[in-house]
Amino acid sequence: xxxxxxxxxxxxxxxxxxxxxxxxxxxxxxxxxxxxxxxxxxxxxxxxxxxxxxxxxxxxxxxxxxxxxxxxxxxxxxxxxxxxxxxxxxxxxxxxxxxxxxxxxxxxxxxxxxxxxxxxxxxxxxxxxxx
Numbered sequence: 001x002x003x004x005x006x007x008x009x010x011x012x013x014x015x016x017x018x019x020x021x022x023x024x025x026x027x028x029x030x031x032x033x034x035x036x037x038x039x040x041x042x043x044x045x046x047x048x049x050x051x052x053x054x055x056x057x058x059x060x061x062x063x064x065x066x067x068x069x070x071x072x073x074x075x076x077x078x079x080x081x082x083x084x085x086x087x088x089x090x091x092x093x094x095x096x097x098x099x100x101x102x103x104x105x106x107x108x109x110x111x112x113x114x115x116x117x118x119x120x121x122x123x124x125x126x127x128x129x130x131x
Contacts, residue, residue, distance in 0.1 A: 006041045010049040017041075017049070023062060025052060025069050059093060 003014045020026050030045035
């Protein structure tokens with residue numbers, strides 16, 4: 001299939017598809033060059049690109065996807081490795097969630113302080129403070 005059809009089936013723009021190909025995320029298993037130098041994408045390219053989108057949506061970086069893609073191409077990406085990668089990503093997300101929870105608590109505290117200041121101002125008791 002041509003790139004426009006692949007774009008329609010995946011929701012990715014042609015430049016994004018070309019970028020993934022340039023970065024090695026689409027390889028000879030997914031795309032062939034025709035005699036006229038056009039790209040011919042396989043049906044598997046649709047599945048592969050949708051899988052890449054899904055991995056990105058849960059926080060995988062392009063570098064992580066490249067590593068997975070290389071291991072998959074070399075038949076080195078076993079089920080055990082897949083489980084390890086997913087568990088590691090979950091741990092990373094958990095750490096980030098804890099960081100965001102701390103940020104949220106700090107913002108709540110700041111908001112409470114500012115709301116109290118507003119109440120004091122409205123009541124005629126003004127306190128000076130920064131930010």
